[in-house]
Amino acid sequence: MQEIVERTVVDSDKQITDMKVRYKSGVLKYKQMGYWVPDYEVKDTDILAAFRITPQDGVDPEEAAAAVAGESSTATWTVVWTDRLTDCENYRAKAYRVDPIPGSDNQYMAYIAYDLDLFEEGSIANLTASIIGNVFGFKPLKALRLEDMRIPTAYLKTFQGPATGIIAERERLNCYGRPLLGATMKPKLGLSGRNYGRVVYEALKGGLDFTKDDENINSQPFMHWRDRYLYCMEGVNKAMAETGEIKGTYLNVTAATMEDMYERAEFAKQLGSVIIMIDLVIGYTAIQSMAKWARRNDMILHLHRAGHSTYTRQKSHGVSFRVIAKWMRMAGVDHIHAGTVVGKLEGDPNVIRGIYDTCREVNVPQKLEHGILFDQPWAGLKKMMPVASGGIHAGQMHQLLTYLGDDVVLQFGGGTIGHPGGIQAGAVANRVALECMVKARNEGIDIWNEGPDVLVKAAKWCQPLRAALDTWKDVTFDYASTDSVDYVPTPTPAL
Numbered sequence: 253m254q255e256i257v258e259r260t261v262v263d264s265d266k267q268i269t270d271m272k273v274r275y276k277s278g279v280l281k282y283k284q285m286g287y288w289v290p291d292y293e294v295k296d297t298d299i300l301a302a303f304r305i306t307p308q309d310g311v312d313p314e315e316a317a318a319a320v321a322g323e324s325s326t327a328t329w330t331v332v333w334t335d336r337l338t339d340c341e342n343y344r345a346k347a348y349r350v351d352p353i354p355g356s357d358n359q360y361m362a363y364i365a366y367d368l369d370l371f372e373e374g375s376i377a378n379l380t381a382s383i384i385g386n387v388f389g390f391k392p393l394k395a396l397r398l399e400d401m402r403i404p405t406a407y408l409k410t411f412q413g414p415a416t417g418i419i420a421e422r423e424r425l426n427c428y429g430r431p432l433l434g435a436t437m438k439p440k441l442g443l444s445g446r447n448y449g450r451v452v453y454e455a456l457k458g459g460l461d462f463t464k465d466d467e468n469i470n471s472q473p474f475m476h477w478r479d480r481y482l483y484c485m486e487g488v489n490k491a492m493a494e495t496g497e498i499k500g501t502y503l504n505v506t507a508a509t510m511e512d513m514y515e516r517a518e519f520a521k522q523l524g525s526v527i528i529m530i531d532l533v534i535g536y537t538a539i540q541s542m543a544k545w546a547r548r549n550d551m552i553l554h555l556h557r558a559g560h561s562t563y564t565r566q567k568s569h570g571v572s573f574r575v576i577a578k579w580m581r582m583a584g585v586d587h588i589h590a591g592t593v594v595g596k597l598e599g600d601p602n603v604i605r606g607i608y609d610t611c612r613e614v615n616v617p618q619k620l621e622h623g624i625l626f627d628q629p630w631a632g633l634k635k636m637m638p639v640a641s642g643g644i645h646a647g648q649m650h651q652l653l654t655y656l657g658d659d660v661v662l663q664f665g666g667g668t669i670g671h672p673g674g675i676q677a678g679a680v681a682n683r684v685a686l687e688c689m690v691k692a693r694n695e696g697i698d699i700w701n702e703g704p705d706v707l708v709k710a711a712k713w714c715q716p717l718r719a720a721l722d723t724w725k726d727v728t729f730d731y732a733s734t735d736s737v738d739y740v741p742t743p744t745p746a747l
């Protein structure tokens with residue numbers, strides 16, 4: 253206690269000096285206010301953030317980094333007397349390193365350390381209110397992107413982590429050694445409950461493990477949620493009885509209020525569903541609440557990342573999806589849409605690799621070429637299953653398996669329901685393509701190069717696979733990606 257009093261007194265002198273400096277120059281001086289500490293020694297318990305900053309013309313990059321540290325921790329636009337009533341030396345975030353990004357237009361990677369005491373335990377809302385709070389609209393910067401974070405073990409342990417995790421999910425489904433297969437219902441909107449349930453049944457009967465509500469299916473006039481749940485679960489139960497496999501359908505419980513979401517989740521549980529679904533747009537607190545509900549009720553929790561591209565897609569402004577994935581593993585979801593590499597939606601292979609590692613590794617080491625700027629040990633939080641979805645089809649199975657591995661849900665919406673032979677044939681094509689590719693890989697065949705031959709051979713005796721390959725052979729999505737790793741700093745021992 254004595255120590256703090258002393259520090260406060262020393263600080264008060266420093267604050268007065270800082271204030272005089274500021275008033276004299278008439279310019280904000282975050283560096284002089286103590287937010288730039290190049291010789292700072294990072295503590296094991298610090299939360300670290302790496303921001304891509306684009307300072308306004310004429311703004312010194314270190315000053316800009318210090319401004320980010322200030323605005324995302326304790327500072328306001330001017331020095332305030334009340335700082336002296338706090339342990340402000342400790343509470344100020346510290347910008348401790350700024351690297352120019354080669355080949356960029358005045359962009360820098362700024363590293364900032366935050367003391368653990370700045371954050372409430374187990375609250376993504378509180379963490380993000382600082383880290384991505386006001387600071388993204390801050391005038392000294394033209395643009396700002398949160399590229400990565402290091403969450404220390406001390407803070408991780410205050411979070412629940414995935415409600416179920418990959419290991420328990422596989423045990424519940426009794427499914428090992430291969431990716432899981434799913435399909436998103438199409439058309440996105442408009443089907444009645446009975447027709448919808450029919451699609452679920454056919455897709456599961458054909459060999460998929462899961463079907464899935466689309467992100468914008470909730471309780472519209474054409475199909476209220478209870479109808480959807482009842483018809484879907486009828487389809488699930490029938491398909492399970494006929495195939496002898498455990499199956500599920502992600503019942504989207506997204507709704508306007510927590511009360512509505514709990515009511516829907518409870519009904520899904522009563523009907524025997526193994527999985528429910530939420531959309532990212534419900535917000536971090538709602539996601540954490542649903543994760544706690546899922547843990548209490550032995551339910552797998554699927555998260556659709558609806559809305560993420562509004563802030564993850566641009567290269568110089570927003571938040572990297574890798575960071576969102578990290579927050580979601582802390583928040584406690586079991587499945588997360590994480591990109592496909594191939595398919596209709598953008599995604600650079602290196603960036604996607606970094607996201608998949610973040611979801612499912614026990615310890616994620618720094619890997620600069622994958623955009624992973626910090627070591628991230630997960631401190632016992634369970635693994636989260638990535639979901640590959642968006643314009644994928646059976647003809648890409650060798651690429652999907654090579655890029656994404658086994659612990660993933662491969663989800664074919666149009667690639668099941670658009671099959672010329674019908675939904676069940678589409679599911680058969682996907683299951684056969686997957687099984688033959690896993691078998692080839694396990695026998696040591698180089699599926700990256702030989703994969704297309706493997707598929708063609710299997711298609712000789714599997715008419716639905718042949719039809720799928722014929723239908724989608726020309727479908728490629730090779731539009732330029734806007735997302736790739738361009739920042740490869742020299743690692744320093746401090747990291």
Ligand SMILES: O=C(COP(=O)(O)O)[C@H](O)[C@H](O)COP(=O)(O)O
Pocket residue numbers: 436438466467556557558589590591592596597639640641642643644663664665666667
């Ligand atoms: O409906 C689909 C996919 O349908 P289809 O298989 O017919 O393309 C999903 O909402 C998107 O995959 C979301 O994208 P992401 O998974 O990248 O978040």
Ligand SMILES: [Mg+2]
Pocket residue numbers: 436466467
């Ligand atoms: Mg969708």
